[in-house]
Amino acid sequence: MDKREEIPKKTIYRLSVYSRCLRRLLENGIETVSSTALAAAAGVKPSQLRKDLAYFGQFGTRGLGYPVEALLETIKGVLGRETLQPVILVGAGNLGRALLRYDGFRKEGFNLVAAFDLAADKKVPVLPCPLLPQEEMVEFIGKNEVKMAILCVPAESAQQVANELVDSGIQGVLNFSPAILRVPEQVVVSNVDLAMELENLSFFIG
Amino acid sequence: MDKREEIPKKTIYRLSVYSRCLRRLLENGIETVSSTALAAAAGVKPSQLRKDLAYFGQFGTRGLGYPVEALLETIKGVLGRETLQPVILVGAGNLGRALLRYDGFRKEGFNLVAAFDLAADKKVPVLPCPLLPQEEMVEFIGKNEVKMAILCVPAESAQQVANELVDSGIQGVLNFSPAILRVPEQVVVSNVDLAMELENLSFFIG
DNA sequence: AAGTGTGAAAAGTTTCACAGCG
């Protein structure tokens, strides 16, 4: 009777993949897709796709498949992507500036509203959003009700900046610094450690 | 009697974390560390750390802990980081160029030997390695026995470039493009999808 | 006493196989 069964974290992750695939299908005017076809596009097994979707309800028609548009809308809803979330970026070094210009975020509908850096006056080629001094960060977060931040500061200052972010009301941090952040448990941290990814590959190619 | 027990993928991933922590301990002149302390630094449970290490042998001294330097060397060996692996990067757009300049790779001892792009002549501020035309990629990989590649091309051309990489002998690909790559199973692909990471956060902050 | 190494239990995730719907 438990309305909300326990949903695997990995399922959530794959939902993003499915949504990408569905969008492409939609663009190509395809209205219905089978679990076999969608799973192939997403690089997973059909049974896994069906199980993933089943956590959220019944969307398919037996003998036919899933309605592309409706399923896409549902997934968007589940992922909380119906309202446009503002996102800030902290640390405009090499990586930070590249991420600011990276069109992948905008393409996927994220709104990078501001960037912060200790040296906000450093001359930087055109950026798609204002680069503000670090001191204004806390106030900005509060005023604009920002909930998500991309953290690109050096490892040494990562924890301190993370503390400020959390205190200002940030609930999700995408952490590019090679530091393990300690945050209250209601705050979510997702680590993207580029060097570690390479190191990991290194092992598997033996 | 199976010498090589099955090692969880996630264990390998954590090994990189441990190695970072150990390096910091070593720099601070600490010679011995307990599973409790190292686990805390790495953000995992002590039992998990011990189990992870146990896959590769017995390194600790009961009642005392682990020898920092020796353990670090062992982990390096396991991860295949004893010899310096050359790495190439394909696709020198915004993200690609930032990764080329990103000192995190070099800091962690990876050698970015060359970058390739269709428009290799585009004017780009100083880069730490040569930017060559795409046509030279295949030959370069063969000649220099490159085994790992960082892929930063647009989604549309990702699969095609991946095919070329694989045909030239690349065994591991760090894929930044939002595309699901199909490769032979002996080739390892690690996907880093930045927009998806944000989307994932979006769900968990509810 | 302090702290590792490890089997065994628990938790989490994927795959299977097939009943049942359109």
Added chain:
DNA sequence: CGCTGTGAAACTTTTCACACTT
């Protein structure tokens, strides 16, 4: 008949608890 939805089985990973070593 094709294809979804799903309980149950298989598999993977984490956590526990404690014997054992220094």
